[in-house]
Amino acid sequence: MKKIQAIIKPFKLDDAKQALAEIDVVGMTVSEVKGFGRQKGHSELYRGAEYVVDFLPKVQLEVVVPDDLVEKVTLALSEATRTGSIGDGKIFVIPVEAAVRIRTGERGDAALT
Amino acid sequence: MKRIVPVLLLAAGLLAPAVGFADDGVTPGQFTANNVWMMLAAGLVFIMHLGFATLESGLTRAKNTTNILFKNTFIVSIGILTYALCGFNLMYPGEFNGILGFAGLGLGAGYEPGANTVAYADGGYTYWTDFLFQAMFAATAATIVSGAVAERIKLSSFMIFSTIFVGLVYTIAGSWKWGGGWLDGMGFYDFAGSTLVHSVGGWGALAGVLLLGPRLGKYGKDGRITPIPGSNMPLAAMGVFLLWLGWFGFNGGSVLSADPAAVSFVLVTTCLAASAGCMIAIAVSWRFAGKPDLSMALNGILAGLVGITAGADTVGITSAVLIGGVAGGIVVFSVMFFDHIKIDDPVGAISVHLVCGIWGTLAVGIFSTNPAHSFVTQLIGVGAYGAFTFTSAFIIFGVIKLVMGLRVSEEEEIEGLDLSEHGMHAYDLAAGAGWLEQQTASGARVGAVPATQLATSEN
Numbered sequence: 001m002k003k004i005q006a007i008i009k010p011f012k013l014d015d016a017k018q019a020l021a022e023i024d025v026v027g028m029t030v031s032e033v034k035g036f037g038r039q040k041g042h043s044e045l046y047r048g049a050e051y052v053v054d055f056l057p058k059v060q061l062e063v064v065v066p067d068d069l070v071e072k073v074t075l076a077l078s079e080a081t082r083t084g085s086i087g088d089g090k091i092f093v094i095p096v097e098a099a100v101r102i103r104t105g106e107r108g109d110a111a112l113t
Numbered sequence: 114m115k116r117i118v119p120v121l122l123l124a125a126g127l128l129a130p131a132v133g134f135a136d137d138g139v140t141p142g143q144f145t146a147n148n149v150w151m152m153l154a155a156g157l158v159f160i161m162h163l164g165f166a167t168l169e170s171g172l173t174r175a176k177n178t179t180n181i182l183f184k185n186t187f188i189v190s191i192g193i194l195t196y197a198l199c200g201f202n203l204m205y206p207g208e209f210n211g212i213l214g215f216a217g218l219g220l221g222a223g224y225e226p227g228a229n230t231v232a233y234a235d236g237g238y239t240y241w242t243d244f245l246f247q248a249m250f251a252a253t254a255a256t257i258v259s260g261a262v263a264e265r266i267k268l269s270s271f272m273i274f275s276t277i278f279v280g281l282v283y284t285i286a287g288s289w290k291w292g293g294g295w296l297d298g299m300g301f302y303d304f305a306g307s308t309l310v311h312s313v314g315g316w317g318a319l320a321g322v323l324l325l326g327p328r329l330g331k332y333g334k335d336g337r338i339t340p341i342p343g344s345n346m347p348l349a350a351m352g353v354f355l356l357w358l359g360w361f362g363f364n365g366g367s368v369l370s371a372d373p374a375a376v377s378f379v380l381v382t383t384c385l386a387a388s389a390g391c392m393i394a395i396a397v398s399w400r401f402a403g404k405p406d407l408s409m410a411l412n413g414i415l416a417g418l419v420g421i422t423a424g425a426d427t428v429g430i431t432s433a434v435l436i437g438g439v440a441g442g443i444v445v446f447s448v449m450f451f452d453h454i455k456i457d458d459p460v461g462a463i464s465v466h467l468v469c470g471i472w473g474t475l476a477v478g479i480f481s482t483n484p485a486h487s488f489v490t491q492l493i494g495v496g497a498y499g500a501f502t503f504t505s506a507f508i509i510f511g512v513i514k515l516v517m518g519l520r521v522s523e524e525e526e527i528e529g530l531d532l533s534e535h536g537m538h539a540y541d542l543a544a545g546a547g548w549l550e551q552q553t554a555s556g557a558r559v560g561a562v563p564a565t566q567l568a569t570s571e572n
Contacts, residue, residue, distance in 0.1 A: 046340035047409060047461075048402035048449040 001096040001112065002070045004077070006061045007035060008089040012081040013059050019080035020063065023072055027112075028063040039087030058089060064096055066109045139236025143371075150371035151238040151246055157362020158249035160355055162189045162256060168352025169260045170539075172343035172408060172460045176529025177264045178539030184259045184268070188275055192252025195280035200251055201244050203284035204292050211295035213285060220244060237370035246366055250310055251287075253363075255279040257314025260460035262321045264328050264341075267521050268534045270513045274506075278317055282505045286313055286498055301494035302486050304379075305367035307423030307473035308494055313502045315467020318458070320506035325519055327457030329526050338452050341459070346407055353411040357387055360418050364425045379425045383418065386425075386437025390417020393441035402445060408461075409445050415465045416444035420473035423491075424481055432480035439476075440469040471495050 008016060013030065020028065034055035041054040065073050074091055082088055101111040139147070166185040170178050192200075197220055206214030216222070220240075227233060228240035238246070255275045262271065287309050289296040303309050330339055343349055364383045368375045394413020398406045417437030421428075428436065447464035451457075458464065474495050478488030513519055520526075525533035532538070 044340075044342075045403045045406065046342045047406060047452070048398070048445075049338040049340040049452060050403070051340050 001064055001066060001099055001109065003062060003064045003094040003096050004070065004073050004091060005094060006077050006081065006089065006091045007033065007058050008061060008077075008081040009083065009087060010057055010059045012083070013061065015080040016061055016077055019076040020073065023069075023076055025063060025065060025069070025073060028061055030062075031060045033058050033060045037087070037090070056087065064099060064112055066112055139231055141231065144231040144236045147236060147370040147372075148238045148242055150376070151242045151366055151369070154362035154366025155242065155246040155249050157359050158246065158253065158366065159189075159359075161249075161253055161359030161363065164352045164355030164357075164359055165253075165256045165260065166352070167348045167355060168411075169263060169460055171345040171347070171349025171352055172260075173263050174341065174529070175344040175540055176531055176538075178344065178531060179535045179537050180268065180530035181259070181263055182539070183535060184263075184271060184275075185256055187272055188256045188259060188279070189252045191272070191276050192255055192279045193248045195276060196248040196251045196284075197244070198280075200280055200284040201247060203281070204247065204251075204287040206288060206292055209288070209292075209294070211293075211298060212289070214288060214292070214294075234369065250306060250363075251279050251283055254283045254306075254310045254314040255317075257311065257462050257466045258317045258321055261318035261458045261462040262325055263459045264530065265520050265526050266321070266325055267518060268530070270517060270519050273513055274317075274321070274509055277509050278506060282317070282502060282509075283310075283313055286501055289497070290494070296494050296497060299493065300485055300487065300490050302427070302477050302481070302483075302491070303423045303474060303494070304426050304477075305364045305422045307419055307470045308498050310470075311419045311422065311466040312470030312474065312495070312498055315463050315465075315470055316499060316502040317506040318462045319456075319467060320503055321510050321519075322456055322458060322463065324507070324510045324514055327455060328459070329523060331457050332455045336453075343408065343459075349408060349411060353414050357384075357414060357418065360387070360422075364422060368426065375426060382425045382428060382430065382433035383421055385430065385433045386417040386421030386440070387414045388417070389434045389437035390414055390420065390441030390444070393438040394445050397442045397445040402449060409448070412444050412448065412461045412465055413441035416440035416469040419466055419469040420476060422470075423473040424477035424486075427477065427483045427486065428480040429482060432476075436473065436476045436480060440472055443472055444469055471499075 006016065010032075017028070020026070035058050036054055036056055039056065041052050041056060043050050043052050061077075063073065070093060074093065077091055098107065099109075099111040100107055162185060166182055169181045169185065173181055199215070199218055201220065202216035202218070202222075203214075206216045208214075222228060223240040223244065230239070233240055234243060255278055258275060258278065259271070288294045290301055290303055290309055291297070328341060331341060332338060360383055361380060364379050365376050368379055370376075390413040391410055392413075394416065395405055395410045398404075398409035398413075402409060417440050420436045420440030421433055424436070425433070444461065444464050447468045448458075448461045451463060456463070475488065475491050477486050478491035510519060521530060521533060
């Protein structure tokens, strides 16, 4: 099992969700985060004084999948959320030791699907 | 706006019925109409407190909103009370030496014969209307200070200052002109209070801000200015519109009757000045502050209103536009200037009320159609009010600072005055409890659970 953690541009969330649904991955967890990589912040003006905003709003999408789906999911997410400009984000793949479906007690891959 | 001693009017009024007319040819119907308008005007000036409360809330941070609202709530109440106790009679002492006079404690004069008849004020309004209308003005002057000292002044210190300021400083200063004092005798003119209300408030604000210091993190080394943006632009905009609405009463009521020609003219000059102030502020902020800044446009409206307040009844239409427009330009530069010299004014109160109040007063000397008004006299008035008000405010704030401190601690300022001074958020009141506590509260259901917590637990 692997956790696929994608940090993407917020307006790309719908595209990501749809791409995952098309390959039958339906569960995910989403959080609102802030961050930056190479994408610089922007400046704002208030009553004549300028200030720079470094941290940009991003969305972090997490989904845990069986090992055989990792490549497919990573590809689908990349393509769905790519705009071509700086700030598109990154995807990380993290090993997961165990998974439990709380309602039934199922473990392992059975808990994921 | 010269006020004649009630006694003289009383005598005239008692004789008048013998002639078959009410005082000054004012019929009972006209008296009622006048008084109704004046009472409505008092209500409109009251609306300005709504305006100040919302404007200040919008231009400051959410963590201080309860504190701002509390100060505004306090000021209008203490303003009216002190005015009833002593303020009205300090400001309108009747016959006095021109500098300091007192007509006695309380509002007893309101019960004297003729006080509430057409005899009282040329048939313009009753004693009670007079008191209330003026009381609203007094509270307005005090509330100007609250915006400038926001986000870092200690609540108790502010409450003490504003009580003394509205009770004694505003009133004694006001007696010099509207109470028939020495400046009135000199020919100084302030139709509705560019000096008496707005600059007085502005001087108090300046004194406070100088002794208080800027908000934490506002100014850095090498002249860096860190903006501290407001929390709610809709509230700020609504606040300014409410203030504009209130000005219909502020200037319209300063005619002191419902005289159709005078009141309708004054309302027009007032609105023209506000509009011109807005347009020039937009142009200037766009050109010199980088972008069309909403808060500057809003300040521009207020600047125009403050600017026209001294001469709304004695300047021409074109002059009104000019006065308002110039004020709109001045205010933008003034806001940036004060930031440049590290005087932190979260809402621009000093720029709007002091600087444009001075402009409006001097503008009477330039634009007035009345040859009795002179620039020099206006200047003397500005200087006199500045010297007295600023010095008094500085001393009061200074003593408070020495005795009990003026400013909250650094931790309190960072945490937000809502929590440190009031123990209560302004928004999302249950948020302070944290979602863990909310879950436990809903599960345990011990005692009454506040509605906000119930709503969250059902999610």
